[in-house]
Every structure is written in C-alpha cells, then in structure tokens.
Amino acid sequence: MAIIHIDDREFTANPKDNLLQACLSNGFDLPYFCWHPALGSVGACRQCAVRQFANPEDTTGRIVMACMTPATDGTRISIADPEAVSFRASVIEWLMTNHPHDCPVCEEGGECHLQDMTVMTGHAYRRYRFSKRTHRNQYLGPFVKHEMNRCIACYRCVRFYRDYAGGADLDVYAARNNVYFGRAEDGVLENEFSGNLVEVCPTGVFTDKTLSAAYNRKWDMRSAPSVCVHCGVGCNTSVNERGGQVRRILNRYNGAVNGYFLCDRGRFGYGFANRPDRVRTPVLRDPGGSMRTATRTEALDALTKTLGTGGKIIGIGSPRASLEANFALRRLVGADGFHAGVSAREARCLATAIEILQAGAVPTPTLREMEAADVVLVLGEDVADTAPRVALALRQAARGRSMEIADRLKIAHWQDAAVRDAAQGARSPLFVASVAATRLDDIAARTCRAAPCDIARLGFAIRHRIDANAPSVEDLPEAMQALAGEIADALLAAKRPLIVSGCGLGDEAVLRAAAGIAQALNGADRLPGIVLAVPECNSMGLALMQGGSVEDAIDTVTEGATVIVLENDLYRRAERKRVDALFDAAANVIVLDHVSTATVARADIVLPSANFAECDGTLVSGEGRAQRSFQAVFPKDDVQASWMWLRDIAGTSEWHRLDDVVRSLASAMTQFVAIGEATPPGDFRIAGSRIRSEPHRYSGRTAVDADRTVHEPRASVPEESPFSSTMEGYYGQMPASLIPFFWAPAWNSIQSLNKFQDEVGGALRGGDPGVRLFEPNGAAAPRPDATAPGQFVRGPGQWFVVPRRPIFGGEELSALAPAVAERIAAPSLALNPADARSLDVENGGMIDIDFKSGSYRLAVTVAPELPSGVAMLSVGLPGMDWCALPGWGTPRRAEPAP
C-alpha cells in the first residue's frame, strides 16, 4: 500500500493504480471521461487534471493528468487547487463547444456522465457563440441508436469495441474536431457486445434503442437486482420497470462474474416479458376442446378436481425456472414423479459436468479468474454462442502476454496505449478446437477443426502428452499428434492454465477429455481451472436436483396420468411425436408458464406464472454460484410465482414466503444447504427500513393511474422482501446482492458504481453477490483409465450433424424479444464445400435432410472450415422442431416445389 497525500491529507492507495483510481477509491469526486476501470487510461480527454507537488516543500507543483500518473508512495497532489479546478472547467467548456442543445430529447439525459461532470466542474453558461460542427448518424441495428453530434471524442467506444471486445466494424474516422465514431457504412453492429457501448459512452452518442421505444428517465423506473436468464453464466443485471413493463436491462456489476459488461442477448433479450401474447390469466380447456380464460378460483377448483381423482402425477421441471419453483414441483409430485425438463443427452452431459466440477480436483474459476489465465484451451465449445460473457473474459486472458511484456518494461497495466504499443498485439496462447469457425479464432494461436469425437481424441492425446500414465490415443493423424504436443507443451509451461469446454456439442467424451487434461495439469506449481458452459440459466441448479430427463417422463407416463409442466416447452426437449404421445396419454396436462409455447397450446389447464422480473427466485450458474433475483414488476392480474401456484395446488400452507421455500429446500437437499447465504433474508431491514426500489425522484405518482381512478391505488407491498416497491425506504450502503440501482450524489450515471466498490474495479463493498454451492472435493477424479473414443468415420451418404446454438435465436426466451428476433439468422445447414459439391448444392441452395426423428428442408451455408462428413445445424430457432443432435442425417438435394 502506498501513502499518498491529497490536499494535505494522508490516504492509502494501491501503488499499481493511477492517481485517478486512487482518488476515486478514496471517495473523491474527480471528473474524467476517457478512463474506464476496465479499459485503462489513454489521457485523451485531459479532464482529470490535478496539481502534483514534488515534495512537502514544493508549493508550485505542476498540473498532471491523474489518470496518467502512478500512485507511488509519497505522491502529493491537490484536487482543490484553484488552477487545477479552472483547468478542469476549461476542458469541459471546450468539450461542450460543439455539444448540441439536446438534453431534453436525449435518452442519456438524467444518467449522463457528461452532465454530471459538467455540473461537477461548475461550467454552467455557454460562452461559445460560434457555429457547431455536426455529423450524420448511422443505422446501427436494432440494439443501439447513434447520435454523433453529441460526441466528445473520448475514444471509449472504439477502445471497448475494438480493443476489449474484439469487434472490427466500429472505427474512428476523420481528424481533430471532426472525428467520427461509427461504421464504414450504415449497418448492424456485428459484435455481440455492442450493447455495452450504451454504458461505456459517457454521453448520448450510443443509446439503448429498445429503451427509446418506450422511454422513461432513470429516475422514473423501479429497479431490482436480477440475474440474466439467457444463458448459464449468471451475469448480474438490473431490471428497470415502469407501467408494469420491463423497460430495459442494465449491467449490475459483480466483480467476480460479469464485471462491467453484458452480452447483447442478456441486455436486449428482455422483450419476451412484454409480449402481448404472453400468458396472463389462467386458461382452461372446455370439454369441447376449446380454450377459455378463467379466474384464479375457477382454475384452482379445476385443479383440485383434476388432482382429486388420484392417479399418477408426473412433474416436469425446467432449466429456465428458479430453484424454488423446481423444488416446489418436486415436492408436489415426489422425487419419483419429478423429471428434469431437459433432453436425455443434455441430462447426461450435465451430470458429467457436475461430476467433473464437484468430485474432480480442479476448481472452476470465476470470470475474473478466467481473465488471469495464461494459457487457454477451448475444447469443443463455441463459447461465443453458448456463454458469450466467458468468450469476452477469454479475450482478456489472451492479453496476459501483453501484460507480461509491460511488466518487463515496467509499464503499468492501466497505461493502455503504452501497453499496446510495447506488446504489439502479443497474445497468450489460446487454442481453439471446434467443429466450425468460432468468434474466438481471431485471437487463437492455433485452431483445429474436427468432428466431436476427434476433438475428444485430441483432448485425450493432450492429456497423454502431459501425463504419460494416461492411456495414449491410437491412430491419431500426424497433424493432430503435433498439435497435441504443441498444446500440451504450452499448458505445461503455464502457471494458470484454463480448459474451457461445455455441453454445447452434447458429447460427454469431450467433457471427459477436458476434465482429464485439467486433472493431469493439477499439481506442481500450476493452478489449473476448468470451465464447463451449461446451456441455460438454471441448468446447473436443475441438474443438481438429479431428476433424469424428459425422455424418462415420456417413458414412465401411463394412460390417465396427470402431467404438470413447469415453465418448459417440451417440444424443444424431445421429438415432436414422442411429446405428442406423452400429452395424448396424459388425462390432464397442467402447464405453468409465462410465454405462449406449443406446450401451453396442448395444456388442459394453463396457469400464468411469473417471469424473472415478476418474482424473487434463485438461479445456479454454470460456475455453481447461487444468485437471487428480485421482483421489479408487480403484475395486476393473476400472475404469480410458479412456486406459489404449486403451493396452492398442493394446499400446503407452511410456505408463506420465498424464505420458507429456501429453508425447506436447504434442509431437504444437502447440495443446496448454502443457498440461503446468497442474499440476506426477506426480513432484512436497514435501520428498520426496507431498501427502496424506486429512485428518490420517481415522478407522476398521483397522475399515472388517474385516468382509471383518482384515488391513488395503494402501492403493492411485497410480502417479505428486503425491498419496498416504492421510493420510500433506505438507500445508501447496502449488501452487494441488494443494490437495486447505482446512484450516488452528483453521480447520476452508471459511473456512480465507483462509490459502491472497495477499490475501483474491485469487488463490491461487502463482497460480490452470490454463493458457491460446491467446490471440487477430489473424491472421484476423472477415471484415469478413461480412453478416447474411436476415430470419426463418415457414414456412407450420411453426414454427422452437430448442433450450433446461435447467440441470437438459440435461446428460447430471448428469441421472443422483438429486438433480438431481428438479429436471428434463418436456420441453415452448414456443409463443407466439397460435401456441398457432392450433393450438388450451392451456398443458399435448399437441401432436404432426413433424421431418424423426421426431415427438414433447409438452406445450405458453405463453411470451408467444416471437417468433411460433418454438417452443422443451427438449433433452437423459433419454429424449428427438436431433433436428436448430434446425430446422423441423410441430406439430399431438395427437389424444387412443383
């Protein structure tokens, strides 16, 4: 720790930081624009000027940029120095000369860093009386709105987009006052992290287009801490609500998980919650077969009648429902009747993943720990599609070599431009073994394209190279041998090697190969890590409940049984005819869901369950981290949390609040003992108050409902929650898992976050949210004798079809969001060019492909990197039937329709 003197007072600082970080960490307000805790300093905006003194005797000093000056021991600076103060005011005045008169019609207004900093420096009147430069805007796709006039040329956008997220299509054009940040021409921003520009941009150049469509200011929206439901990474989000609708998703900093950034699927996938066709009322099927909406009482009466007849009850859970909901169902139907709502293959993969993470010896790292890995091997998982935030962390890990070079040259890590100049793009080795091209290939040292079983073989070969006791792989081609050797050498030379794999390919052998490598690396002075991507937000939680699969449910269903389906579309989990058979056999089908699905259409009784924004619930991420999300939307109709419906069905009365369910769950299943620690209990109060979920200037309270009634309706009060649903309550330093929105006096923008961290860029005060449910106990290390699968042999006239879950469309809920739907590519079958030629189809041509489960007519994409005999089918897209992938398919050229 370094001692620095700020305005003649002594403070401690991290000597690895710069003075700006040190000042902010010590609670000072020092204006800045171009510096960002995750992006480092470039000294472009000249805003954070302070006066630095050489020693206690020095009274003259000199003006320095705090962000470009290290916080070395004994540094003496003055923030309040009159010349520094006027310097900062002048800089703002210059930056504002061309800024348009837009605040009232700017989406950033009220949470604008430029506004905050302008007020902070005291620049209140424009003296500039000349004309302003203007720019034309660009269309940047359905997510981000562009308004270039507002730019202050801080360069944060391109530094994030290009340097941090690896995007290529956003750049800076022209020079001096004219600089322009945009694309070469109008078009969709291709990078899947483009939404972060909204938060990274300190002004209103890049704003959230989905928010703009139903716009409200930050102060007018209720906010609650939430957890992203669009993949298994478990990024923390804030849900903003107004008028009973989710208005936007914001990143909620979690130092251990998502840090400052979210992917576009997580940020813009919320639209499913506002769809007009979603389930809002109970629906009953009349004896005639037609569906009619019903009241809550009617629905519960019908349920009592249905369940009173006795007979077998089968419950099917869901990886997109909370732990509590799944547990409530499990308790209602009993452990025998409960089935996890995933396909059999996915259930097997998840069970393997849990075995590896729980009983192995190698821990799974947090995202922040992933960024510190020095060699990364991605084995068979396209993380850019299935766990996008992990891919972004790997991008940072690849910069490790640059940081080593900087260390050698004694350049601080925050000296962004200097580090990049010195390192000249040097990257830590990152190896990608995948079926097709991935969006990490641009930073990969070596890539390898192979069929899933060959990827597993490569993994086993690497393991054999590391640990000679492990069985060798027979008949491995020479190129693969060499690659295995190269990767093994790199991994052996690493201090913190990281193996990344996942359930995306649906191949357990790949998972076992990854585990084997991690296991072999363990020991000596290495700290290996293993990351296994899981498909959905609660896949891990559901798998920990050990409920088998949908197939099991189909197999065990008997004539006349009652089937209860929890927030799940079974047509996405199993073959259409098998699911139809299940529903045909069942006497009663009860479905709880919030979105309209094919399964809802088959139900006899539909109960409107609450989505992630409408109830409290716990999700377990792929890392095994249990995190609680809280209610932001208070529906006025019969919508209620699934666990409440299931409680009402069961007629059990001992569950009054979520905490009761959590307690039952923790005592019933030992693997969930810790979940209560994820967040303080519902009766948590600070100085006797709940935490307010609306900002203190929430407006329109006495007018917003006045068209319906002039008697202001009572605010909905959540039963037992640490949050009040109104602007009344405590707001200050609160437990990290309960921060509804980031705001601090004089800091209205998201940058106010630095007031909630112990150290800027570090953990949230009081520890990052969430609790790990398991750590590896080493009880059952992956079988040392596990041998590699056989070599890939292409079938005669057959192709081995592997699934790809595209980032946009590959996940059920986000695909229902209108903004994301615009980005969904049409389903297609990717083929190797030679294979396409042999079938006599061209890129874009149509093809019929027959699987055991049925046939599809698809457009063909020619993908040169695909191995011969392997085809790739994008799955999970709306309107596509489920099919058993990976599996063999017989393609033939589609005969043109007559």
Place this chain on the structure above:
Amino acid sequence: MLSSIRTLWYTFLHLFHHSETVQYPEQMPYLAPRYRGRIVLSRDPDGEERCVSCYLCAVACPVDCISLQKTEEDGRWYPEWFRINFSRCIFCGFCEEACPTYAIQLTPDFEMSEYERENLIYEKEDLLISGTGKYPDYSFYRVSGLAIPGKGKGEAERERPPIDTRALLP
C-alpha cells in the same frame, strides 16, 4: 385594558373605510400574464407541439401530479399521452420553470371548480392550446441538434453543415 380599547377603536374606524368587495364573477379581477393558474401545453411558431416529452416537468412537480409517456415520430419526440391531475396540483409553477422548450405554461385562469374529482384529470387534448402562449418566437427544434422532417443535420441555428468523414482536407 388600554390595548383592548385601542383595538376596539381601530375596528370601529373600519366602518368608515372604502369597501374592497369585488362583485365576482360579474366583475372580473385583473390577473397578470404571469399569474400561476391552469396549466396548458403550447405549440411552437410552426404550430407543432412544443412538448418533447423530456419528463422534466414531471420530476420537478413536488406533488407528482404530472405523468406522461414519450413516443417518437420521424426523430421528433412527443408525449404519447400527457396527464395532469389538477386535484393534486398546487400551482407552484415549478413545471414551467423546468420546461426546456416553453411548452408547459401556467395561465391566468383559476376557474376550475368541479363537483367530481375525475373532471380535474386533464389529458393531453385538454391541455394543448393552439398558440404559443407567453413565448411567441421560441422553437426548440430550431436550436436542437436532432434531425426532424424539414430540418436535417447541420440546419439548426448556429450549425455548420455535416462533416464529410471521407474528406482529406484539414
């Protein structure tokens, strides 16, 4: 004792003072243009709605009686709906002070008595007047950087034409 007598004496003298009773409503009092009465939404000199739905009136309102929702048409911001609950309004004028476009104005009209509170809920069509109110010349979009139909980028007051990003000139 003396003070009581003096008080009675002053009260007695009032019998001979000029009476201040006004025969309202036959005789209307003079109200200055800046009197804070019924709130209206004005239009700009081109006859378009001035309100850009910036929410500043709503947030300035101490009794939270203003509520609105933004919508957008061809780049121009409008309130989709705009509601003032006059049964709550205290006519403080903060909304007028907060308004950056001179859209919301208080007028010298206080005759708003109703038997039903519901009748004091004014929607946008009740609030919108056809004129410019107290500020005849101001039009927000002439000074704002947003492009709207009829005014492209660089065509607002004190703006240079848009930059050609491909030009090589200094």
